[in-house]
Amino acid sequence: MTRYPVLIGGEEVDGQATFADLDPSTGREFAEVARGGPDEIDAAVAAARDALERSWRRTKVAVRARILRRISEFIRRDRDLLADLESRDTGKPLRQARSDADTAARYFEFYASAVETLYGDTIPIDSDLFVYTLREPYGVTAHIIPWNYPLQIGARTVAPALAAGNCCVLKPAEEAPLTAIQLGRIGLEAGLPPGALNVVPGFGEEAGAALAAHPGIDHLSFTGSVEVGKLVSKAAADNVTPVTLELGGKSPNVVFADADIEAAMPVLVNSIIQNAGQTCSAGSRLLVEASAHDRIVGELVDRFQHVSLGPGRSDPDMGPLISATQLDRVASYVELGKTEARAVTGGGPPHDDALKDGFFFMPTVFDDVPPTAVIAREEIFGPVVAVSSFTDLGEAAHLANGTDFGLVAAVWTRNVNTAHTVAREIRAGQVFVNTYGASGGPEMPFGGVKRSGHGREKGLAGLLEFTQVKTVAMKLEPGRA
Ligand code: NAI
Numbered sequence: 197m198t199r200y201p202v203l204i205g206g207e208e209v210d211g212q213a214t215f216a217d218l219d220p221s222t223g224r225e226f227a228e229v230a231r232g233g234p235d236e237i238d239a240a241v242a243a244a245r246d247a248l249e250r251s252w253r254r255t256k257v258a259v260r261a262r263i264l265r266r267i268s269e270f271i272r273r274d275r276d277l278l279a280d281l282e283s284r285d286t287g288k289p290l291r292q293a294r295s296d297a298d299t300a301a302r303y304f305e306f307y308a309s310a311v312e313t314l315y316g317d318t319i320p321i322d323s324d325l326f327v328y329t330l331r332e333p334y335g336v337t338a339h340i341i342p343w344n345y346p347l348q349i350g351a352r353t354v355a356p357a358l359a360a361g362n363c364c365v366l367k368p369a370e371e372a373p374l375t376a377i378q379l380g381r382i383g384l385e386a387g388l389p390p391g392a393l394n395v396v397p398g399f400g401e402e403a404g405a406a407l408a409a410h411p412g413i414d415h416l417s418f419t420g421s422v423e424v425g426k427l428v429s430k431a432a433a434d435n436v437t438p439v440t441l442e443l444g445g446k447s448p449n450v451v452f453a454d455a456d457i458e459a460a461m462p463v464l465v466n467s468i469i470q471n472a473g474q475t476c477s478a479g480s481r482l483l484v485e486a487s488a489h490d491r492i493v494g495e496l497v498d499r500f501q502h503v504s505l506g507p508g509r510s511d512p513d514m515g516p517l518i519s520a521t522q523l524d525r526v527a528s529y530v531e532l533g534k535t536e537a538r539a540v541t542g543g544g545p546p547h548d549d550a551l552k553d554g555f556f557f558m559p560t561v562f563d564d565v566p567p568t569a570v571i572a573r574e575e576i577f578g579p580v581v582a583v584s585s586f587t588d589l590g591e592a593a594h595l596a597n598g599t600d601f602g603l604v605a606a607v608w609t610r611n612v613n614t615a616h617t618v619a620r621e622i623r624a625g626q627v628f629v630n631t632y633g634a635s636g637g638p639e640m641p642f643g644g645v646k647r648s649g650h651g652r653e654k655g656l657a658g659l660l661e662f663t664q665v666k667t668v669a670m671k672l673e674p675g676r677a
């Protein structure tokens with residue numbers, strides 16, 4: 197069995213203990229991972245501080261950019277290996293894992309370019325004052341990421357941080373840490389100074405909690421559950437450490453009867469099937485105009501029944517859920533849902549002996565879901581979509597805003613006025629019109645409102661998030677020239 201280490205200061209360290217990494221397609225252990233704890237977090241934060249002061253903070257922007265570009269090249273070089281590892285670790289279909297590797301490479305490429313044009317301002321106040329701003333790195337940045345897209349989210353958060361001149365401690369989730377560790381190795385190979393990117397796998401309550409509470413970190417970026425987001429925010433507040441939170445959602449697709457429904461259908465399906473619904477921006481609510489309801493639900497059910505399930509590495513439409521815990525969580529939401537609405541397809545694990553040891557769940561549609569139902573409001577994080585109907589634009593916007601979350605939304609219509617009116621009314625960080633998907637463009641700012649979190653990742657906004665402004669004001673003496 198392959199062993200995976202902790203990466204601290206450019207060294208591969210065993211840690212005091214190990215934990216088992218499971219293949220969610222079979223439920224069996226396939227790798228052994230060093231279990232970082234408070235000691236490893238201490239050492240990683242110290243190594244990051246050392247790399248920061250020794251070189252990275254002062255490394256020329258062009259040199260930083262060149263190293264980040266080399267990381268993106270090496271991710272592309274290792275695309276198949278990384279995709280295979282990610283697929284094994286998370287259960288996701290291979291083609292999704294390949295696309296994640298491509299996106300991870302794009303983050304490094306994009307931020308390499310973006311940082312080269314990250315200028316400060318000059319501020320005209322008075323003829324005898326010269327005022328300018330500098331965009332400086334925070335220093336040591338901490339990154340706690342989840343198990344659903346370790347490679348992509350790992351890249352999404354450390355690429356801008358490194359580009360801006362920070363040194364990082366990355367804590368991947370215990371369920372799927374392997375590609376994050378590989379990313380750390382690639383960073384070193386590409387020329388990052390030892391300690392610029394440390395990777396400490398371990399449990400949330402141990403390594404994660406130690407990192408969030410560490411007085412040596414200058415910024416914390418967290419992606420995961422609302423519950424843990426609150427915990428890490430409180431821990432960081434004790435050190436007045438700024439926090440970026442990306443906490444998932446209950447994102448709606450709002451479909452008007454005049455939409456190109458034919459074109460919408462595969463996108464609507466993919467928005468909840470992708471990664472078995474374990475996506476922060478999953479399209480887990482489907483709000484349909486009543487006159488188109490029967491057609492849309494009919495086609496949805498038909499398409500759900502043709503979704504192929506299997507181990508990620510056999511490249512099916514949909515793989516398993518990440519863990520037995522997540523399977524239980526999804527199953528209990530679905531059982532509750534059956535008391536609130538009608539399950540019109542799916543509703544449980546598949547009846548297939550070949551899949552019985554993995555954490556599989558059938559794609560599930562609940563129809564006629566009252567907006568007050570738990571399954572219409574809470575994040576299930578599985579392949580489960582809740583369908584509700586509306587009769588006019590006002591009701592559509594009201595329903596769309598009817599949860600505590602606000603990450604992503606989509607409006608489907610041919611009417612430009614409807615599209616932009618609903619886009620303005622919806623409280624979400626991203627709104628799509630006649631398309632869906634945050635996965636693609638690293639160029640597009642992304643993040644939540646309400647319980648979905650705060651701060652922005654991706655795009656130029658994501659780079660600014662890892663910088664602090666310093667203002668320099670100098671008194672001139674024009675008369676002395
Ligand atoms: P989680 O929030 O526990 O895990 C996310 C990360 O936080 C992992 O790296 C974990 O090790 C770390 N962590 C856990 N407890 C911690 C603590 N006390 N201090 C510091 N770090 C800690 O999420 P979990 O339990 O894996 O999933 C539960 C639910 O959370 C899911 O069903 C889903 O609804 C939501 N979720 C949302 C994600 C998103 O992309 N926004 C990603 C993962 C989960």
Ligand code: MG
Nearest residue numbers: 218285371372
């Ligand atoms: Mg795993």
